[in-house]
Amino acid sequence: MTDSADIQLPEDKPLEIAGRVYQSRLLVGTGKYRDLAETGHAIEASGAEIVTVAVRRTNIGQNPDEPNLLDVVSPDSYTILPNTAGCYTAKDAVRTCKLARELLDGHDLVKLEVLGEHKTLYPNMPETLIAAEELIRDGFKVMVYCSDDPLLAMRLEEMGCVAIMPLGAPIGSGLGIQNRYNMRLIIENAQVPVLVDAGVGTASDATIAMELGCDGVLMNTAIAQARDPIRMANAMRLAIESGRESYLAGRMPKKLYASASSPIDGTFF
């Protein structure tokens, strides 16, 4: 047997977002975990280097010594990606990003998400476009959660968004990638990274995203709400790596009929 350590595969080009290079193509959220310890362990197991956080009111009057998320997920070790989750208007999203930039000492990479309505949390694209324009003008580097519309994705890139992040399925639904063809069209057109944001339910969904040619996947619930989040974080790390390798390797063509793997020549019966 060949020792697999002897096989040298050509190296992949790492993920680059807004001029910064990342070894991991898995981006993770920090919501819905049991506690901060679990959050920290799961993120470590995921191997993610970019971690999303939300910006919310500080609880006045609560124990001020309560551990803080950024103590567990330190900005010194991770690229913190503040989101605008919960915003339904461009105005609220812009306000949230400005607060996040102040909170993170001028760090200007943000995940813009402007939601349309509560039931589907589907992106409100008209408001997203307004917010993206204002944020880019103000110097923010915008990674944008968007619908899987190839034309809107191109529009967002032309505006100057640093990453296009179409939903695979509604946030927290775990339904997997619903429109692989749109995802492929978006990837084909894009010069900036395309990441599936939302909809991944299990490791195979993440692999499919990567096999389609996505540059990365952002997920939260699929890890946080697994029976064993830390193990699932590890599964997702492997799934992303597998999917990427598979994409680079190039899959065999699909055929309707069988094609024998063993030769017919040399049969003795």
Next chain:
Amino acid sequence: MQIQLNGETIELPAGSTVAVLIEKLALAGKRLAVEVNEDIVPRSQHPEFILDDGDRVEVVHAIGGG
């Protein structure tokens, strides 16, 4: 004077600065951001920024989210 802090009305001595408010909340040195009437007050300005009666103040921090 009264201000709106994170949506709640609180009493504060007239002339209080943002830094005084943060101290009073036992949040000094914590990683947070402050907005007064929807404008950011940068950390460097907390000691001199004087709050006015009726100001709407938001104090925010990072929490888990996706």
